[in-house]
Amino acid sequence: MEIVILAVVIALVAIGAISGLVVSSRRKKQLPPSAPPSTPTITAPPAEPHVGDEAETPRDESRRTIEEVGLPTAEEAVEAPAAVEDPVVAEPAAPEIEIPEPTAGRLVRLRARLARSQNSLGKGLLTLLSREHLDEDTWEEIEDTLLTADVGVAPTQELVERLRERVKVLGTRTPEQLRTLLREELLALVGTDLDRAVRTESGTDTPGVVMVVGVNGTGKTTTTGKLARVLVADGRSVVLGAADTFRAAAADQLQTWGERVGARTIRGPEGGDPASIAYDAVKEGIAEGADVVLIDTAGRLHTKTGLMDELGKVKRVVEKHGPLDEVLLVLDATTGQNGLVQARVFAEVVAITGIVLTKLDGTAKGGIVVAVQRELGVPVKLIGLGEGADDLAPFVPEAFVDALIGD
Structure with missing residues (x-):
């Protein structure tokens, strides 16, 4: 019995020794040393000022008493404040109205x-x-x-x-x-017996209506603006209709001419309906009691059919207000006989009543006056003699022929 007990004790001691060796060997397999953890830096919030603390070191400086400060009087304090205009958002100055040169002579x-x-x-x-x-x-x-x-x-x-x-x-x-x-x-x-007066009186309560036609590049829009100056110089009030909506700068150009003589310009969106703008121009002319409405039309010659439709529609809507008193065809005198081809197309599209010859000062081909009158059967009523604003003049045969043959 004692022998059995002794064997058990020896077995337990051996097992304990073996366990200690295993544990000891595991402890020797240590991980590689790592960097010691950094100590976090704690930033304290700035101390909040307390009531009574000075914002900064006080400085010695002179101070004024209440008696030394100039305060407004009671009357000044109750006055309405004066508005100061902001130059950035101020309305632009209205253009100065020019006085055109008289047309007589x-x-x-x-x-x-x-x-x-x-x-x-x-x-x-x-x-x-x-x-x-x-x-x-x-x-x-x-x-x-x-x-x-x-x-x-x-x-x-x-x-x-x-x-x-x-x-x-x-x-x-x-x-x-x-x-x-x-x-x-x-x-x-x-021809000295032709009626060369530009008809601008309708004979009714409505304004006289003048439609200006011609190919782009002949000076059509400029001529419309200059004609407005001629009429204003003769004491007539004018409304302009910018019905040439297919040329980007035409409406702006016409409006500039109108502003210079105080004539209002009726315009619409680029590419809009020309007939609608012509209708509105005559409507505004009636509302304002204007003497004359001048309508600048598009001058495209892509197809005769398209031109006929467009000008025909403008003429029809204008005549809803009253008669169309004058249709002026603008021709470039420097194109000579080639300009007669354009003239024939417009004469077939709309009933031309008068001719305006522009750039007559830059050519020695004054005979175009005779040729175009013979071709269309209508008189030359106005001629352009230069780039100046007042260089559009009524055509006087005697003065023209005297200029041709000299003194």
């Missing part, structure tokens, strides 16, 4: 400028007619001179035939006699 005053560029025609004819012997070659030269000046074939033949007859009857020819003869024949060719 305007072409006569501009005659010298016209003569400088036009009288090569007259001088050329006088030189040829002054030759001692007027043979066939000379008459051919006279004919070529007239054709070069864009007088046209039929009018040129008529003029040469009449000059031949009168020179033959005249016999001897002094320079003064030749000048008188040539002046009379040119006046007969231009």
Whole structure:
């Protein structure tokens, strides 16, 4: 029995020794040393000021007493405060209204400028007619001179035939006699008995309505603006209708012309309906009691059908208010005979009542006046003699022919 107990004790001691060795070996397998944990930095919040603490170190400075401070009087304190206008949001200054140059005798005053560029025609004819012997070659030269000046074939033949007859009857020819003869024949060719007044009176309670047509680039919108100046100079009140909605700058350009003489411009969105704007312009002209409404139209010539539809619609809606008193066709005098092709298209589309020739100061081809009147059967009523605002003048045949042949 004692032997059994002793064996158990020895077994327990052996098991304990083995367990200690295992534990001891595990403890020797330590992890690699790691960096010691950093100590966190604690930032204390700034101390809050307490009542009575000074914000900063007091400084010695002079102080004023209440008696030394200038306070408003009781009357000043109850006055209404004066408004101070903010220059940033202030309304822009209205453009200064210009006073256009009077139209009476305007072409006569501009005659010298016209003569400088036009009288090569007259001088050329006088030189040829002054030759001692007027043979066939000379008459051919006279004919070529007239054709070069864009007088046209039929009018040129008529003029040469009449000059031949009168020179033959005249016999001897002094320079003064030749000048008188040539002046009379040119006046007969231009026409002195045509009604060249721009019709701006409707004869009813509605304003006179003038529609301006022509190809873009001929000075159509500028001419409309200058015509407004002519009418204002004659004491008429004007409303402008910017119905050329397909050219981006047309409405802005027309409005600028109107603002310079105090004429209001009715306009719409770019690409809008021209007829609608024309209708509104006449409506506003009636409401304002204006004397004249000027309507600037689009000048596209892509297809004759499209142009006919557009101008025809403008004419129809305008006539809902009253009659259309004048349709002016603007032509560039420098295009010469080529401009007659444009003139024919517009004449087929709308009933033209008068012609405006622009840029007449920059060409020696004054014969276009004769040619375009013959082609359309309507008179030249206005001519543009330059870039100035007041360079649009009523057409006076006598002054024009005198400028052609010179003094």
